[in-house]
Amino acid sequence: MQVILLLAKGATEDTVMKKIFIYFVFSLLVVQAGFAQVDRSKYPEPGPAPEIKIGEAETFTLANGLKVFVVENRKLPRVAFSLVLDRDPIFEGDKAGLTGFVGEMMTAGTKNRTKDQLDEEVDFIGASLRASSTSIFGSSLKQHQEKVLELMTDVLYNPVFPAEELEKQKKQALTGLATNKDDPDAISGRLVGAVNFGKNHPYGQVQTEESTKNIQLADIKAYHETFFRPNIAYLAIVGDIDKAEAEKLVKQYFSKWEKKEVPSFDYENPSKPEGINVALVDRSASVQSVINITHPVKMHITNDDYLSTQVLDYILGGGASSRLFMNLREDKGYTYGAYSSIGSDKLITRFSARASVRSEVTDSAVYEMLYEIRNIVDKGVTEEELESAKANLSGSFGRSLESPSTIANFAINTERYGLPADFYATYLQRLNDITVEDVNQAAKKYLNPEGLYITVVGNGSGIKDGLSQFGEIKMYNNMGDPAREVEMANEDITVEEIFEKYIEAIGGRENVEKVETAKITSSAEVQGMKLNLTSIHDEPNRQFAQSVEMMGNVASRTVIKDGKAKVTAMGQSQELNDEQFEAVKMSMFIFPELHYEEMGYTMEVDGVADVEGKDAYKVIIRNPTGSEIVNYYSVEDGLKLRNENPMAGDTTYEEYEEYEGVFFPTVSTMKSPQIPVPLKTVVESLEINTEISEADFN
């Protein structure tokens, strides 16, 4: 039950009563303090700013190059070991996503322990152990520190990378990719990376299904062999331990770690954008537009202007009292939140200003965001804004020091980036010394309102016109690639022609019309479990039945007969209402295209769209009650590629194969808000004009 405080706008009436309370603090025993005068009419003044004592980290280096930092903090009997690799960013190319697997694979079993044993041993001592491609972290109570080191170094030296574990991980990754392919925030993330840095840069590359499938065990082994080397590693030890003890332990566990030259990589910096570039991903299902106004920027913690840009960023869009938030949310009500950020990176980073806004106000929101960026560059910031930003930034710096790992990070950063030894000790002083002029100069130097990318993910048809006022719109697809130009191949094509071409493509009207009954079994996999689907069509009697089985049990069954549909699931039966029946009734036909007209549907062609890289005619089909579905037919070969149904979800058809002269899709992928991940079904058997009994429809 966190506090959610929303204050009515304008409700700032001032009822401060200028009253001074004089109060007697009466005490029998205490002779001092007879009176205490409290002026409640104003806030008490803060005391002198406290001296920030930043704890010292002790350091030593092993012969193999491992640099160790020890921060002794005896408050709690805990010790944490954090190993970090400092390597150049890697461009993974056709194996994009590779590094994402390394950590899970390293903790998936060693020469000495299976994965189960490892999990059990970690749990047994109440510890944590996790790894990534550039780190291993272990922590526990003091008394278990040696055990944690033993497990941690076992993972470091002896991972076995089981093949079945990689398969499992890849499957999960593919599920994740399929899910975020359509996620507007994920699309925006790919687009922003791609426009700023280009897809041939480590910060612009995109993991795809294909690149994921390309990843082999050997790649992960090679990565581990190449990059897990002490000469590029930092080990931070924080907690109930002193340098002498840490040194003894580190020597014992890390001395045998062999050093080896680690490759370094250079990348060409992306060119600065010229003028205003509008990049749009058309996502027709969107009701909100994800806006990110961005450009690459060189900024790193080592830069003299680093702190000025942090202050600048706070004033522009760092929090709930910053300009973007006040304008777009508090004043205009376009969005739940609007923020900005300026990164910090050795190589290159980016400025970005972002907000998710309702579709109708997309161009207005972009206009206001551009206004705020231009305004802060042209007019600068106020003294009051500067003071508030300083207070906020120094407050969070102070609070961060509570965690001893912050001290270790400071020590590592100082070493890693060659910062002055007193960099953090003087942090607050330097922050305090920043002037309005410093911030204004930083704004001019690092923000570039006349050379940037306006990236938008949203419903193109509704927002495209509005966005064109900012510049020429370049279309992109979900994966951050420029969208193919789709042109209407034949402006005058009719629905009848499209259907005829489709029927021709699947075997010709004569063959297709011969099909009266069909029994199709197919299977799908959900979270490691197999689903079996059986569909039986009986067109002459207008009957249809579909069962979904899981682990031998019928999970759901749908039956259409006598003009009604009944769904049974989880032991409950339900007859569909009229509206629901309308949505499912066409599925009783094997080829609904042959029946739309007689069933009273109306159809129209709505141009050509891109379906998984193919041009397809978009046909909108309206049923007599007015609801719509959309089918897509390939321009090139006439085959049906996709069906969009607002109630049942989207189904994509692939891999057409011939059965008795008629072609059926053997792979269909269904997406729906009702199911957590896309469901891919594969036909296992298909019988045409087979024996069907009345019992099939009970």
Add this chain to the structure above:
Amino acid sequence: MRKFTLLTLLSGLLCVSTMAQNKIEFKEFTLDNGLHVIMHQDNSTPIVTASVLYHVGSKNEDPERTGFAHFFEHLLFEGSENMGRGEYMNKIQSSGGTFNAFTSSDITYYYQTLPSNKLELALYMESERMLHAKIDEVGVETQREVVKEEKRQSYDNRPYGTILLETLARAYSEHPYQWAPIGSLDHLNAASLDEFLQFYKDFYVPNNATLTIAGDIEYDQAEEWVRMYFSEVPKGGEVRRPNVNEPRKTTETRDVIYDNIQIPAVIQAYNLPKKTNNDSYALDMLSTYLTGGKSSLMTKELVDKQQKALAVAAMPLDLEDGGIFIMYGITNMGVAADDLEREIDNILTQVKAEGISERDFQKLQNIIENNLVSKNSSMAGIAQNLAEAKVFYGDTDYINRELDKYRAVTRDDIQRVANNYLTLDGRVVLHYLPKSAQQGE
């Protein structure tokens, strides 16, 4: 009156257990108006947390006015006689601090963490809240709307969001624990301004509050400021607390709830003893044994092996007058709620009959120890634990003895509490089913 209770270092001498918990030092005193003050000095970081625990929760509410305690948690950010609307939050943030608050069935807790040179500011602001908070029609109206949105967002619109509400309503027939802190919007709408003012007068009084200061402080200076700002707050009357004994239930309560969900869930709830009862520790360990961590019994058996559940969780919701041990399982695709419930019951039966192994017992002790130590890793955490130790256990030094309490639990205790409390005849069982399943009936 100056009543410093300086703690002796007894525990270090008397306790031979291998205590992993470092001792937390503190000083405390009580003002004449009844305000209890606890201070913990730690000068390692120049920050300070100041918090006030008001010993009022939803259990103190009139059954016709539920939701009051939580409503006050919102209302008391509205300002005071000297602080305008909205100033509270802005002042804390522009001073480099953070703040938050929560309400439970038993308490309402407010805290802020600031740079340590702003302790006086924090004390001034908390004293304003206690002395003369602004309670007027405008604030009440504003916060009614906010609480309405909160209820929609956190309960009504969230899948499974009503589990606690529905469970509490069935687990208690007499005790005010039967309603959750969010309470009833109708009650809030029906309440008059006078009723809100009366609630403030009844419960937001120094004799019902515990002020805790933890961080970079000097004890004398902190105490001086506390006396300066809080002494003038008038003492309130005696605070009314429910005196209701929830009768022990003898039959199982079973219901089906249709919710906006896709996947069914099984909920079981068992009534617990009072929070201070020694069995609470064994029950907490039992819940960890069942569902805490990747290698816990139910997670391994139901999620990994049988794959009947997507997730399972058991947690003791320990409350002053006796809470509930609540357990839920979300079914895997195609698994019926009944089927999952049968397997949960099988595991419970097995634990009751066989108890737990020595190795699992050791693992539990290690996990508990690690959790307890981590509880006190921040000033905000220490402040809250100190305050709760005083209010719930009547002794601030409980913070240093909690681990011993867990250490005293034996393997037999865990088996015993499983048998004593997880009884089929008094429990509540709910099946959450998709709304679509309801129409079929």
